[in-house]
Amino acid sequence: MKRRDLLTGVAAGALALSLGIGGASAQDDEPIRIAALYNLTGGMSSIDAPALAAAELRVKQINEAGGLLGREVELISYDTRTDQGETATAAQEAVSEDVVAGIGYGDTTFVMAAAPTFQENGIPFVTSGATHPMLPTWVGDYMFMTAFGDDDQSYAIADYASEELDLDRVMVWTDESMDFTKALSKFFKERFKENGGEIAEEVSFMMGDTDFSSQISRMESLDPPVEGVFISAIPSEAGLTVRQIREAGIDIPIVSGDGFDTPLVAETPGPELANDVYFSSHTYRGDDRPEVEQFIADYEEEYDRPPENSFTPLGYDAIGLIANAIETAGSADPADIRDALEQTRDYKAVTGPISYTRENMVPPKPISIIEVQGGEFNVLEIWRPEEGLEGELQE
Amino acid sequence: MSAYVLQQLINGLVLGSMYALVAVGFSMIYSIVRLINFAHGDVAMIGAFSTFLVFAAAGLPLWVIVPATLAVGAAVAAIIEFLVFRPQRQAPQVNGFITSLGVSILIQNVGILLLSAQPRSVRLPGLLRTNHDFFGARVTTLDILIVAATLISLLVLTLFVKRTRLGIAMRATSENVSAAQLMGIPVNRVITAAFAVGGALAGLAGLMWGGRYGQIDPLMGFVPGLKAFVAAVIGGVGSLAGAALGGYLLGMAEIMIVGMLPSEYGSYRDAFVFGLLILVLLVMPNGLLGKPAEERA
Structure with a gap:
């Protein structure tokens, strides 16, 4: 789509509108529509449903403050039921609904089922939670992307494991059913070996598994024993693995990425077993920046519960990024929004500042290292990526 | 035998026990009404939820929770039979199969609506997590209870089917429904009993599953239900001993594939398991302990 003269755009819009509903005077009356594609049911719902709730909150706040460019914002949401077929269909439907942008998903696999449709139709798609660093390239x-890349979060936790936890020899468990978990393991191994560490053994499992006794026995049988274990899992398996490892009497550190950012990591093992778990995640939990405190207060007031996980503020930030781009561009035309998004610098998101300075378009964001001790989450340190890092990632 | 192999055998035995419990009930219902009941795993889910959200939450001790869960499983299965399957008893076999899929999806979605799809953490009361040393391998008290309770349940079930009047009536009904009815056997009551017994075992399996893994959700019954189907087919659908054997073999195979093969094959576990199923059916079309197929009306 070519950039249009703003006036022509408004005129054309007004014309279309007057033809359509015959009577409305200006485009200003028509809301700005944004599509939100999430898996509200099925295996991804614990990640996706809170993100949509936060996105809805942000839209509500924007409208209460007078909307964008004087127009109301309307969020059109789709439940794609953790099904890639549904996802592709919903994306087709969304682009035909006259939306100016789309947001969605906490997982790469689903973004890849939806985003190409938006790309083909010249409509920007902002994923709230997916983290694969190749997404903009693909x-x-x-x-x-609203979130950091998997390379950054894996490097952060690998550095912490090598330097602070002093681990030299670890085992890696990978959920082989998802792009995200496979990427996380790949980048962790890469960095951990660069740091001089050794990957003693690897095992795999699949999303939906509940019994990890075989993997645990395999870990126990290693000689010499491993000093830690990296578990690349999504929330549904995060608590299960921690609980079963600790129940087996193994107390080595368990490290992971943002898939572990779920209350289940503490609740499923219980406070007496949820110890020595370390994971990298979005800078939000335990952070005292004003944006964070304001978000938590607003969310609790709206929904009577604290934000469920880091994917919640990411949903809020995805809408924020688009709103910011619309205001900067002074236009709600998809191509103008895209251009403004690309120029985003130091946008004060709840999950940390967002700038698209890298060639691969993955925002270099600070990353929190979080520990779980006695069932409590504490932020240990903030890891910072090399600013504007060259995008030399190869798949 | 190294401690490692022993440990993996124990892991397989515990997992297999839970599969066996679900599979036996599944097979029992099939043998009597020729119904492939895909909602059977969801009865285990309901058992798990009632165990943890109702009985354990009310602070009841384990010796009350277990019979209460058995009763819930039995009641749920019997109610499903009465409401859904009884009215279409004369319908072709495929109707029952499709209906059971529908019931399964219905139960799961009602569960999601009422309880949300988010997994929740649960705990059995008591000191069941204590580890014991068993010739160099490790077992928890709960593992021992799971294996023991499964063996006792299977034993009681065998005696029930072989010795009691109701059990004999079940076997008669399973041989031939019309003939049993003509002989004065109250077929409806027998079928209800079969569902109730199968449901009770599924409920117990749900309790064990939740207790061992500590996380339950409304969709948790689907995978064990599917595995029970596979186990029952491997063992020979309709044969109770076969279903139990199939359950143990399946649990053992899943553990050993991850435990013994080079790690890069671990993610093909389900492919291996279903490959095994196809292989068994090619070599022994009636399953390991199944009787030769005889066409029944």
Whole structure:
């Protein structure tokens, strides 16, 4: 889509509108529509449903403050039921609904089922929680990420494991059913070996598994024993693995990425077993920046519960990024929004500042290292990526 | 035998026990009404939820929770039979199969609506997590209870089917429904009993599953239900001993594939398991302990 003269755009819009509903005077009356694609049911719901709730909160706040460019914002949400077929269909439906942008998903696999449709139709898609660093490269110039890349979060926890936890020899468990978990393991191994560590053994499992006794026995049988274990899992397996490892009487540190950012990590093992778990995640939990405190207060007031996990503020930030781009561009035209998004610098998101300075378009964001001790989450340190790092990632 | 192999055998035995409990009930219902009941795993889910959200939450001791869960499983299965399957008893076999899929999806979605799809953490009361040393391998008290309770349940079930009047009536009904009815056997009551017994075992399996893994959700019954189906087919659908054997073999195979093969094959576990199923059916079309197929009306 070519950039249009703003006036022509408004005129054309007004014309279309007057033809359509015959009577409305200006485009200003028509809401700005944004599509939100999430898995509200099925295996991904614990990640996706809170993100949509936060996105809805942000839209509500924007409208209460007078909307964008004087127009109301309307969020059109789709439940894609943790099904890639549903996802592709919903994306087709969304682009035909006259939306100016789309947001969605906490997982790469689903973004890849939806975002290419937005790309083809020249509509920007901002994923709230997906973290695969190749996403903008795979999809194209209409693809934007709210979160950091898996390379950064894996490097952060690998550095922490090597330097602070002093681990030299670890085992790696990977959920082989998801792009995200496979990428997380790949980058962790890469960095951990660079740091001089040794990957003693690897095992795999699949999303939906509940019994990890075989993997645990395999870990126990290693000689010499491993000093730690990296578990690349999504929330549904995070608590299960921690509980079963601790119940087996193994007390080595368990390290992971943002898939572990779920209350289940503490609740499923219980306070007496939820110890020595370390994971990297979005800078939000335990952070005292004003944006964070304001968000938590607003969310609790709206929903009577604290934000469920880091994917919640990411949903809020995805809408924030688009709103910011619309205001900067002074236009709600998809191509103008895209151009403004690309120029985003130091946007004060709840999950840390967002700038698209890197060639691979993955925002270099600070990353929290979080520990779980006695069932409590504490932020230990903030890891910072090399600013504007060259995008030399190869799949 | 190294401690490692012993440990993996124990892991397989515990997992297999839970599969066996679900599979036996599944097979029992099939043998009597020729119904492949895909909602059977969801009865285990309901058992798990009532165990933890109702009985354990009320602070009841384990010796009350277990019979209460058995009763819930039995009641739920019997109610499903009465409401859904009884009205279409004369319908072709495929109707029952499709209906059971529908019931399964219905139960899961009602569960999601009422309880949310988020997994929740649960705990059995008591000191069941204590580890014991068993010739160099490790077992928890709960593991021992799971294996023992499964063996006792299977034993009681065998005696029930072989010795009691109701059990004999079940076997008669399973041989031939019309003939049993003509002989004066109250077929409806026998079928209800079969569902109730199968449901009770599924409920117990749900309790064990939740107790061992500590996380339950409304969709948790689907995978064990599917595994029970596979176990029952491996063992020979309709044969109770076969279903139990199939359950143990399946649990053992899943553990050993991850435990013994080089790690890069671990993610093909389900492919291996279903490959095994196909292999068994190619070599022994009636399953390991199944009787030769005889066409029944």
